Amino acid sequence: MNIEIANRLVNLRKRNHLSQEALAEKLGISRQAVSKWERAEASPDTDNLILLSKLYHVSLDELLKTEEDPDGDEKQDPEMPVPEEGGRPEGTFAESREAKMAEEGREENRKEETEEKSKDSGKNKEYVNIGLEGIHVKDKDGSEVHIGWDGIHVNDKKKGEDVQIDKGGVFINGKKYEGWKISWLWSFPFTAVICIVYLLIGFMFKAWHPGWLLFLLIPVWYSFVSSVRKGNASLFAYPVLVTFVYLCAGFWLGIWHPAWMLYLTVPVYYFLASRLSST
Numbered sequence: 106m107n108i109e110i111a112n113r114l115v116n117l118r119k120r121n122h123l124s125q126e127a128l129a130e131k132l133g134i135s136r137q138a139v140s141k142w143e144r145a146e147a148s149p150d151t152d153n154l155i156l157l158s159k160l161y162h163v164s165l166d167e168l169l170k171t172e173e174d175p176d177g178d179e180k181q182d183p184e185m186p187v188p189e190e191g192g193r194p195e196g197t198f199a200e201s202r203e204a205k206m207a208e209e210g211r212e213e214n215r216k217e218e219t220e221e222k223s224k225d226s227g228k229n230k231e232y233v234n235i236g237l238e239g240i241h242v243k244d245k246d247g248s249e250v251h252i253g254w255d256g257i258h259v260n261d262k263k264k265g266e267d268v269q270i271d272k273g274g275v276f277i278n279g280k281k282y283e284g285w286k287i288s289w290l291w292s293f294p295f296t297a298v299i300c301i302v303y304l305l306i307g308f309m310f311k312a313w314h315p316g317w318l319l320f321l322l323i324p325v326w327y328s329f330v331s332s333v334r335k336g337n338a339s340l341f342a343y344p345v346l347v348t349f350v351y352l353c354a355g356f357w358l359g360i361w362h363p364a365w366m367l368y369l370t371v372p373v374y375y376f377l378a379s380r381l382s383s384t
Contacts, residue, residue, distance in 0.1 A: 111145035138279030338378035
């Protein structure tokens with residue numbers, strides 16, 4: 106990636122009042138991928154270039170143009186004095202446009218570079234850290250696993266894979282992964298299956314009661330699929346599941362007490378679900 110193009114991406118993003126996180130969300134990629142583009146460490150693929158041109162309302166030629174003409178000669182800036190033979194002008198000529206743009210890009214990414222250097226300095230250190238922010242494990246080869254409120258991040262140095270799972274989806278090496286689909290779960294005729302099973306155990310075993318408890322699994326199933334599709338654990342019908350387990354424990358095992366204590370886990374579940382969805 107040409108440094109001039111990289112810093113043009115920085116300027117276009119700022120001009121459109123977008124943060125790296127906001128741009129990454131619009132493109133369906135990770136923030137780290139955007140950061141690498143703007144540091145000229147990686148290049149957007151064709152699909153992302155097209156999305157960027159549409160988002161910024163510029164053509165691909167304007168997005169990718171450089172200060173060199175087709176013959177390879179550098180174009181002269183109209184505001185830049187023409188150098189004399191055997192000499193070099195001072196002022197704006199010495200401070201080229203590319204240097205200015207590069208400085209702007211470096212300033213924004215300086216913090217991230219510092220963090221990366223800090224990680225590299227402890228590359229050969231192996232440790233496990235468990236705290237309020239989550240669990241962080243680092244292997245001696247530099248591989249890392251972080252599990253926290255914001256999701257799961259795995260950096261496998263041996264395989265060269267960087268996997269991040271959060272509320273935005275699954276990202277592999279900075280690209281959103283669309284391979285895992287659960288649409289078939291929603292279309293699965295779960296209600297029909299429950300009705301058939303209920304009739305079978307009713308006619309074969311005369312277990313009409315408490316076989317009717319199977320119908321409580323219908324909202325449990327569809328709420329589970331919905332919560333996974335939308336990435337919101339609060340949509341799961343956890344109280345219905347607790348009721349199903351409680352009634353099964355009461356009817357089959359006769360432990361109405363202390364099985365009722367299962368209901369105490371309901372507020373705990375929604376507290377944790379709200380924390381996960383808010384991060």
